[in-house]
Amino acid sequence: MQARLEQEMKERQELGAQLEAERAKRQAQAQRLTDIIEFLQGLGQRVGFSLPPGLLVPPPPPRPAATSIPVSMKVFYFRLCFACMTSTFLD
Numbered sequence: 001m002q003a004r005l006e007q008e009m010k011e012r013q014e015l016g017a018q019l020e021a022e023r024a025k026r027q028a029q030a031q032r033l034t035d036i037i038e039f040l041q042g043l044g045q046r047v048g049f050s051l052p053p054g055l056l057v058p059p060p061p062p063r064p065a066a067t068s069i070p071v072s073m074k075v076f077y078f079r080l081c082f083a084c085m086t087s088t089f090l091d
Contacts, residue, residue, distance in 0.1 A: 037051075044050050 040051060
C-alpha cells in the first residue's frame with residue numbers, strides 16, 4: 001500500500017513538472033510573438049506602413065467535426081391485406 005502511494009506521488013510530481021514545463025514553453029512563445037509584433041509595428045511606423053488589423057485578430061474557433069442530422073422518430077406501418085400476406089409466405 002505504501003509503495004503504491006509513493007508511486008502515485010512520484011507520478012503526480014512528474015506530471016506537475018511536465019505541466020509546468022509546458023506552461024513555461026507557452027509563456028515563452030507568447031512573449032516571443034509579442035516581441036515580433038512590437039518589432040513589426042515599430043518597423044512599419046518608421047517606413048510609414050501599418051499592419052493590417054485582421055493580422056492581429058486571433059483565428060476563429062474550430063468548427064465542430066460532426067454536425068447533428070435530424071432523424072424522424074415516426075414509425076410507419078403498412079397494412080397488408082390477408083391475401084397479400086399469405087401469398088408472400090406461401091410462394
